[in-house]
Amino acid sequence: MSIIDTHAHLSDLEEKETIIGNARKAGVAAIVAVGANHATNLRTLEWAQAYPGYVFPALGIHPTEFADDDISASLSFIREKISKCVAVGEIGLDYWDRETRKNKDVREQQRRIYTEQLGIARERGLPTSVHGRGSWKDALELAVEHGPEAVVFHWYSGPLDILSEVLDGGYYISATPAAEYSRDHRAALENAPLERIIIETDSPVYMRNRRRNSEPADTVVTLRALAKLKDADESEVARVTTGNAKKFFKI
Ligand SMILES: [Zn+2]
Secondary structure (H helix, E strand, C coil): EEEEEECCHHHHHHHHHHHHHHHHCEEEEEEEEEECCCCHHHHHHHHHCCCCCCCCEEECCCCCCCCCCCHHHHHHHHHHHHHHEEEEEECCCCCCCCCHHHHHHHHHHHHHHHHHHHHHHHHHCCCCEEEEECCCHHHHHHHHHCCCEEEEEECCCCHHHHHHHHHHHHCEEEEEEEHHCCHHHHHHHHHHHHHHHHCCCCCEECCCCCCCECCCHHHHHHHHHHHHHHHHHHHHHHHHHHHHHHHHHCC
């Protein structure tokens, strides 16, 4: 059985050998490592260089992670290095935080940076991994208008009517270990066909039901939870979602 972690912040993990060893043992055949700002983009490229053919890099500016960045320099860096990458990501919008929800300027800035990166993905014919917490409708509308054909709405946990639009648009959603406990995420996964789902860990995000941080080896946690939700064999869910990931990222 082979599975792919399609979204991990390896830049935030140390102990490279252990992390990769654990992932291989768990049947993880490849990892798509995403960046979130300039510093993590640099570290993401280092990981990819250390494990060629196993760690595939994506570069991006995350909507809540750019405070320390010179945005135009970070975007130039992404443009310069993106030809070595399999995707643009993690990019998107995040209106979850109360301050952001109230602050029109912050939301505007997020939309500008997101739109610019959707443009890079479209120009280069690359897929993109989109974060849309609390902002699913805007994240989708901008992706339709400015983005590439291949978009995955990472950890989708938004309204089901917007999920229908995501699926009608030919886009994907990803499943994370929150498939074990998050009501909204589980509802989305139940309502999307397996053919439009890829799996991931969002490592090292905290898995609240397991009271520990995730690592790429936990792609099996996601796989098992998704198989349960779909009432399907784990091997079948692995086969379909790995096929989806290979097609999506062209790896
Ligand atoms: Zn992420």
